Amino acid sequence: MLFRQLLDSETGTYTYLIADLVTKEAALVDPVIEQVDRDQKWLKELGLTLKFCLETHIHADHITGTSKLRELTGCEGIVPEHAHVACASRSVQDGEVLRVGEIEIQAIATPGHTDSHMAYLVNGTQVLTGDALLIRGCGRTDFQSGDAGTLYDRVTQHLFTLPDETLVYPGHDYRGNTVSTIGEEKQWNPRFVGRNRAQFIEFMNNLDLPNPKKIAEAVPANERCGRMASMV
Numbered sequence: 001m002l003f004r005q006l007l008d009s010e011t012g013t014y015t016y017l018i019a020d021l022v023t024k025e026a027a028l029v030d031p032v033i034e035q036v037d038r039d040q041k042w043l044k045e046l047g048l049t050l051k052f053c054l055e056t057h058i059h060a061d062h063i064t065g066t067s068k069l070r071e072l073t074g075c076e077g078i079v080p081e082h083a084h085v086a087c088a089s090r091s092v093q094d095g096e097v098l099r100v101g102e103i104e105i106q107a108i109a110t111p112g113h114t115d116s117h118m119a120y121l122v123n124g125t126q127v128l129t130g131d132a133l134l135i136r137g138c139g140r141t142d143f144q145s146g147d148a149g150t151l152y153d154r155v156t157q158h159l160f161t162l163p164d165e166t167l168v169y170p171g172h173d174y175r176g177n178t179v180s181t182i183g184e185e186k187q188w189n190p191r192f193v194g195r196n197r198a199q200f201i202e203f204m205n206n207l208d209l210p211n212p213k214k215i216a217e218a219v220p221a222n223e224r225c226g227r228m229a230s231m232v
């Protein structure tokens with residue numbers, strides 16, 4: 001399996017390129033519109049065919065590259081079920097397994113950051129956690145139908161029940177971290193360690209963070225699969 005973590009440094013967003021090197025099929029998870037040329041270069045140089053782009057959730061901080069990549073490659077655009085994205089090729093349900101050649105990508109419903117968020121477990125060994133679980137952190141829950149109690153339940157009851165050695169690849173990092181494990185996050189993640197559900201909700205509801213710079217354009221554009229208003 002080819003597994004690459006690619007960074008958009010302006011927004012601290014990780015895109016993941018996953019490919020079966022025998023069949024040459026590939027998937028991109030959470031592509032960023034400004035990085036489509038980079039992603040296409042990787043696909044071309046490695047001789048890969050993009051089968052689908054997959055979103056962990058409807059992002060508020062960047063615009064997805066899925067629409068452009070669909071136009072350029074003819075790939076599918078797949079979003080979590082219940083995401084309000086009428087233009088997607090299709091949606092993926094909790095527990096569903098998507099295949100890229102011999103690689104299995106299993107969706108795990110992890111709402112809380114948004115109401116339709118999925119994590120993706122790749123071949124049972126690494127989990128793309130989107131913004132549900134970050135390295136020593138988690139996504140905020142104060143907009144986009146976020147719910148702190150739901151996030152606490154999903155992380156502690158679903159992600160933290162994966163084997164300790166499962167590699168954690170987040171949707172963002174703002175401190176230069178790249179990968180962690182479920183075992184490490186259970187032991188060291190300061191959002192969850194030492195906090196019960198009520199304390200977590202209290203903490204998350206009082207973060208008092210400014211809105212992401214691009215929220216006003218990013219959310220409506222992502223609900224159109226990444227098309228800008230001028231492109232509609």
Ligand code: FE
Nearest residue numbers: 059060131139
């Ligand atoms: Fe997000």
